[in-house]
Amino acid sequence: MLSKSVFFLTCFLIANGAVGQTGQLEIKTPWARATPGHAENGAAYLTIVSPTSDRLTAVSSPVAKKVELHTMSMEGGS
Secondary structure (H helix, E strand, C coil), X not given: CHHHHHHXXXXXXXXXXXXXXCCCCEEEEEEECCCCCCCCCCXXXXXXXXXXXXXXXXXXXXXXXXXXXXXXXXXXXX
């Protein structure tokens, strides 16, 4: 349940940050796996596509003790 909360909060924060952009921010394939009963960790995944050179540099959550931002990028479609 915590991972769903973190996921939706993350999407909200990303969308909120897009308000100041002149281009359209696109969020693709967001998903989060349900965490088992007493699991302390969860994860949410999504792809952010931005036509500008803006960067997401931080995330936060009022429900999680700790939130981490990990990135992965691809060049040339592979």
